Amino acid sequence: MNLDITGRNAVVTGGASGIGAAVVRLLQEEGAKVSCWDLVVSDQACHSVAVDIAQLDQVEAAWQETEAHLGPVSILVHAAAIGxxxxxxxxxxxxxxxxxxxxxxxVMGMVNVAHVAGPAMSNRRQGAMVFISSVAGQIGSQTDPPYSASKAANINFAQCMAKDLAASGVRVNTVCPGMVRTPLNRSVWQAWADQQPQEQRLTYEQWGDEKVGRMVPLGRWQSPEDIASTVVFLCSERASEITGQTINVDGGFVMHW
Ligand SMILES: NC(=O)c1ccc[n+]([C@@H]2O[C@H](COP(=O)([O-])OP(=O)(O)OC[C@H]3O[C@@H](n4cnc5c(N)ncnc54)[C@H](O)[C@@H]3O)[C@@H](O)[C@H]2O)c1
Structure with a gap:
């Protein structure tokens, strides 16, 4: 399938690690020019900006610097987040x-990014945004309640944006990963493990395998590349009729039935 994104300019926040880094690689493979925004300059072979997405002035400066370097940006993937x-x-x-x-x-990181990307894409009447939320944003996960609540906010605000921006042809979707081995995922295990009596502690792999085996119909972890495939599809012209949607890439963990 030709995704038809050759030559398009893209920003990926949180692009230095995990899922964001896989999105950077796949967008590049598909011919897009990518700017990676993260707390530190990425060592990937792409345009890279050091930015704290929680700071609106830094986000505004990063957008200007990116467009000065690459030209108009028409793809935004927002993956930066913390537990x-x-x-x-x-x-x-x-x-x-x-x-x-x-x-x-x-939450405010997403709002900041939305405030720079939304008006720019809307004025040009072209653009696609994908916000990475989580299955935790749909189920009130007890593992990390502030994280879970923030991810619900991501889904909800992306729907508001999708409605606002639809008239100008800009699409906004949300992708919810399930369980992916990344530093963020590992930090969740670490917080759990630190509370367990020494003799009951599981390794990160044992903890993850047990959780996946118990809760995920397909019975396996997702990889960063699994998530990137859906994200890049949603950024592409092949998804031109998809907006305001929340797509779970989670092995069937969350099902509404
Ligand atoms: N790994 C999972 O199992 C999983 C599951 C569901 C959802 N997610 C979501 O996927 C997205 C990517 O997470 P990941 O698992 O790849 O984590 P990760 O820790 O590998 O990557 C997150 C990146 O965000 C960057 N970042 C953090 N705070 C930032 C800030 N203030 N400004 C700029 N960059 C910042 C980090 O430096 C890091 O490079 C997140 O939105 C996360 O909530 C992950």
């Missing part, structure tokens, strides 16, 4: 300061 790093149940275990930092990054 609280705390054991999530009961939710009162989580210090209030962790809630506010997480919401600054996971």
């Amino acid at each position: 609280s790093g705390h054991f999530g149940f009961p939710y009162t275990n989580i210090p209030m300061s962790a809630w506010s930092r997480l919401f600054d990054v996971n």
Whole structure:
């Protein structure tokens, strides 16, 4: 299938690691020019900007710098996010300061990116955005309640944006990964493991395999590349009639039936 994105300019936030890095690679394979935004300059072979997405002035400057370098951006993939790093149940275990930092990054980071990309794409009447949420955003996950709540906010705000921007031909969708081996996923295990008595602790692999085996119909982890395939499809002209949707790439973990 020809995705027809050769020569398009794309921004990938959180592109230095995990799922974002896989999206950078696949967009490049498909012929797009990519700018990777992350806290540190990426070592990938692409345009790269160091930016904290929680800071609106940095996001505005990154957009200007990217468009000056690449030209008009018509694809945005927003993957940057954090977990609280705390054991999530009961939710009162989580210090209030962790809630506010997480919401600054996971919710306001999305809002900041939306405020630069939305008007620019809307004025040019061309663009596609994909926000990476999570299955945790749909099920009230006890593992990390602030993370779960922030990911629900991502889904909801992406729907608001999709409605706002549809008249100008800009599409907005959300992809929800299930379980993917990345530093963020590992940090969730670490917070859990730190609370367990030494003799009951599982390794990261054992913890993940047990969770996947118990909860996921297809019975396996997802890879960063599994997520990237759906993301890049949604960015492409092949998905031109898809907007405002929440697509789970999770081995069937979340099913509405
Ligand atoms: N790994 C999973 O199992 C899983 C499951 C569901 C959803 N997700 C989502 O997928 C997305 C990517 O996560 P990942 O698992 O690849 O994690 P990751 O930790 O590998 O990558 C996240 C990237 O975001 C960057 N980042 C964090 N805070 C930032 C900030 N303030 N400004 C700029 N960049 C920042 C990090 O530096 C990192 O490179 C996230 O939105 C996450 O919520 C992951």
